[in-house]
Amino acid sequence: MSQAGAQPGRAQETRGLLLGALGVAIFALTLPMTRLAVGTPEAPQLAGLFVGMGRAAVAGLLSLAWLLALRAPLPARSDWWPLAMNALGVVFGFPLFMSVAMRYVGAVHASVILGVLPLATAAVGAFLHRQRPSNAFWACAALGSGLVIGFALLRSGADGLALHPADLLLLAAMLCAAFGYGWGGRLAQHMSAEAVICWSLVLSLPATLPAAWWLRPHGAIAPAAWGGFVYVALFSMWIGFFAWYRGLALGGTVRVSQMLLLQPFLSMLFAVPLLGERIDAVSLGFALAVLATVVLGRKLPVTQ
Known part of the structure; x- marks a missing residue:
């Protein structure tokens, strides 16, 4: 086929990478906002279990309203099991484990443990989609993950290598x-990204809604903690997935997953206006090196 015939595929992949980057930008505030919501051992705020279940319950109610407003058809029978698997991972597993852990570790420390998420996502995507990334692609992905972990360790100070029991939860x-x-990326191949996350959240409502009500706080909670909760419920649990799953569908889970490598650096960038922090030359250098691995990885072959 001519080069012109191959161009639409490249354009679609580029759009997928851009949507994936948008999703990652939204997710980049999840760790600090969750830390804000749950507080610290010295100044606890919302319980981690409530944050995990509450964010899914709020997003589930919004999803139900969204689906009813659009008169969305029910998923096919063959899609219910994949939706349940998606919900198990992103509605229950990740929010619950992460929310409980974030009371005991900082966002930078958490990024050390989560630094291999892009590599793990690429591996799962390759298995589910029966793809075979080249050895060079895996080497590039491993290099990117290593740079992220190295940056997080560098920025975590003297205690950066100290493990905490909460690290098992983060893992x-x-x-x-x-x-x-x-x-989710597999479902988004034939369902809209909005439908994937919305149906997963609605499917989970019989568990998340009663649990959130049972775990609701009864004491005084700081407004900032509620602000963090609103963000993770509205953006981290719902809107971010609109862009993320669409990006995975268009660009491929294996390739687009590498955009997650940029998440720690986006968090750092957002901290400038939010927390008054500064970006130094070392941070910028690591960010550019990681970006280079993402660009290089796009050019390496991934076959069926």
């Missing part, structure tokens, strides 16, 4: 996210 959260992203 479980990472595996759940990779599992859910893989199934």
